[in-house]
Amino acid sequence: MKRGTTVFLKIAVVLIGIPILALCIFLVPEIGNFAADLYPEMAYIKYLVFIDMYAAAIPFYFALYQAFKLLIYIDKNEAFSELSVIALRKINYCAITISALYVIGMPLYYLMQRKVDPPGITLIAFIIIFSSIVIAVFSSVLQRLLREAIHTKKENDLTV
Numbered sequence: 001m002k003r004g005t006t007v008f009l010k011i012a013v014v015l016i017g018i019p020i021l022a023l024c025i026f027l028v029p030e031i032g033n034f035a036a037d038l039y040p041e042m043a044y045i046k047y048l049v050f051i052d053m054y055a056a057a058i059p060f061y062f063a064l065y066q067a068f069k070l071l072i073y074i075d076k077n078e079a080f081s082e083l084s085v086i087a088l089r090k091i092n093y094c095a096i097t098i099s100a101l102y103v104i105g106m107p108l109y110y111l112m113q114r115k116v117d118p119p120g121i122t123l124i125a126f127i128i129i130f131s132s133i134v135i136a137v138f139s140s141v142l143q144r145l146l147r148e149a150i151h152t153k154k155e156n157d158l159t160v
Contacts, residue, residue, distance in 0.1 A: 006071045013071070017064050020057065028053045035108065038115045045108060052105035056098045056128075063094035063135075080150050088143040095136035102129045 028050065036046035066087045073084050102125050113121045 006075050010068060010071050013064055013068050017061060020060060024054065024057050035112050038112055045111070048108055049105075052101055052108065056101040059094035059097040059101075063091045063098075066090045066094070080146065080153055082150070085143055085146050085150070088139045088146065092136050092139040092143065095132045095139065099129050099132035099136065102132070 031053070032046040032049040035049050036043050039045050070079075070084055070087045070091075073079055073081065073087070078084065106122070106125060109121045109125045113119050
């Protein structure tokens, strides 16, 4: 793969992280305050929203870091190595963790959605859950294919 392509992908990984950081800084506190305003008798719901959303941001950034490392492996011609398989496995675990955190937080989002007319809050949570599951399945398939390619490469190296 040409170096320019991996540089573009590295920039894309960084650019994916910037809007999520902005959302964590500006939107998550607003969502927490909104939840507390909807249920003033349960003001602690604000902190539950914070915990859920910020806890999901941690594996997201760890997965972005693993994707960046994977691109570095590609640059070093180590794409077909056990390090790449490990990075894909970590991305898979991160995606599953994000999905699980949002599933656990669904009762919070359902409570918020009950007091708001358009059901956008739970819809966004379902989109995040679904996309995380898709990423987990995709990384799992890539991980399996990469292991088979490494195994085939080792067999071919032994044959020659």
